[in-house]
Amino acid sequence: MGGGGLGALLGALGAYAHDSLGLSVRVALGILAVTVAAGVALDLGALGARVPTVHRQVNEDWLNRYRGWVYGLGFGLQLGVGFSTVVIISAVYGAFAAAFLSGSAAAGFLIGSAFGLVRAGTILFVATVRRGEQLVGIDARLRRWDRPAHGLAIGLEAVLLALAALAVLT
Secondary structure, rough: OHHHHHHHHHHHHHHHHHHHHOHHHHHHHHHHHHHHHHHHHOOOOOOOOOOOOOOOOOOOOOHHHHHHHHHHHHHHHHHHOOOOOOOOOHHHHHHHHHHHHOOOOHHHHHHHHHHHHHHHHHHHHHOOOOHHHHHHHHHHHHHHHHHHHHHHHHHHHHHHHHHHHHHHHH
């Protein structure tokens, strides 16, 4: 819900920008290509730069303070929005740049929803956890996947960059 709502809002703002500035699809794709290229450079640590981020996580005190559905909703919304918690890869910003540049609330909603589902979907890894040892095991497994997943994400960003650049040049 968080990703879809933010995506729809950004898409609607993008529609206004498209109309106000006379932004063509080709120009929007060019801006997206530059944005993704800058993100890939940050992800690769070019010039020692890093992806900008806030240094906060979902408040774990909520676990004991609120009902499960409140915690789940708050956790999911924050993860779905993407940059309300620690950002480790530029794809978070790229997804919402794409929502804005789509120039459509509906397209922005779809882009943001897809992003939010993937980002918040990580909670499904712990859906069956009932004991602390299980959580420790899942945490160890996810940490082993950290480096390969980061590389995969950068690879997918590069594919998006190539597709956007190809669309601009043809």
